[in-house]
Amino acid sequence: MRGLGTESLRARGALKAAIAAVAGLAVLGLFVSACGTGGTGARDEGPAGSDSVAAATPTVSPSKVSKPVDAVKLVKDDPKVGAAVKRALKPCVADEYPVDVSYGSLTGGSADDIVVNVMTCGDAVGIGSYVYREQGHSYKNVFRAEEPPVYAEIDRGDLVVTQQMYEKDDPVSYPSSEEVITYSWSANRFSEESRTHTEYSNAVDGTESATPATN
Numbered sequence: 633m634r635g636l637g638t639e640s641l642r643a644r645g646a647l648k649a650a651i652a653a654v655a656g657l658a659v660l661g662l663f664v665s666a667c668g669t670g671g672t673g674a675r676d677e678g679p680a681g682s683d684s685v686a687a688a689t690p691t692v693s694p695s696k697v698s699k700p701v702d703a704v705k706l707v708k709d710d711p712k713v714g715a716a717v718k719r720a721l722k723p724c725v726a727d728e729y730p731v732d733v734s735y736g737s738l739t740g741g742s743a744d745d746i747v748v749n750v751m752t753c754g755d756a757v758g759i760g761s762y763v764y765r766e767q768g769h770s771y772k773n774v775f776r777a778e779e780p781p782v783y784a785e786i787d788r789g790d791l792v793v794t795q796q797m798y799e800k801d802d803p804v805s806y807p808s809s810e811e812v813i814t815y816s817w818s819a820n821r822f823s824e825e826s827r828t829h830t831e832y833s834n835a836v837d838g839t840e841s842a843t844p845a846t847n
Contacts, residue, residue: 700733701733701746701771703729703731703733703746703748704721704729704731706746706748706764706771707721707731707748707750707760707762708721710762710773712762712773712776713760713762713773713776713778714760714778716759716778717750717759717760717778720750720752720759721750722753724753730750730751730752730753730756731748731749731750731751732748732749732751732783733746733747733748733749734746734747734785734786735747736786736789737786737789738763738765738786738789738790738791738817739763739765739774739817740817741765741766742766743766744766745763745764745765745766745774745786746763746764746771747761747762747763747764747784747785747786747791748761748762748763748764749761749762749782749783749784750762755804757780757781757804758780758781758782758783759778759780759781759782760776760777760778760780760782761775761776761777761778761782761783761784761793762775762776762777762784763775763776763784763791763822774821774822775791775815775822777793777795779795781795781796781807782794782795782796787814789816790814790815790816790825791814791815791816791817791822792812792813792814792815793812793813793814793815794810794811794812794813795810795811795813796809796810797809797810797811806832807832808831808832809829809830809831809832810829810830810832811827811828811829811830812827812828812830813826813827813828814826814827
């Protein structure tokens with residue numbers, strides 16, 4: 633009885649293997665048939681890689697980044713820029729001017745706004761920060777800060793201006809305090825949203841400790 637049971641199990645195993653092989657051949661036949669037709673299978677004239685990539689690539693909305701502008705000319709031609717800043721705006725090396733330019737959405741216009749920081753050549757101290765908003769075919773100055781050292785930047789749609797404060801006889805590398813002011817655009821102008829004031833105390837070894845105070 634045991635011998636007959638073993639043979640029966642072997643027969644069943646062989647039958648299952650035969651059925652699996654036939655099923656595999658049937659699936660392969662269907663795949664080949666699909667490849668040869670214009671259905672949903674792979675095309676026989678070449679790889680379908682380009683079609684797959686095109687379908688998987690997400691749609692990117694058009695960029696609002698404006699074409700680069702001549703920031704130096706923009707500042708020099710701006711009547712709102714102080715005469716001292718214009719006099720200091722000279723090339724440091726060859727035709728390289730000490731300006732930082734960034735583009736981003738601050739005022740909700742159809743084009744990106746332009747933030748320009750004018751600095752000194754020697755120690756890169758910010759002497760003027762400006763925001764320009766596109767208006768027609770030109771740019772309008774909608775913000776300026778000319779109390780050095782000053783630096784403006786775009787942070788998550790807000791304008792953040794950092795100003796360092798010096799007491800008498802403070803070295804340039806060690807300001808007495810610092811203020812970080814956040815502005816947001818509303819009613820066609822920038823309004824102050826928050827202000828953080830940090831007092832620095834210079835240690836004997838030249839390191840600084842800070843005590844921030846938020847208004």
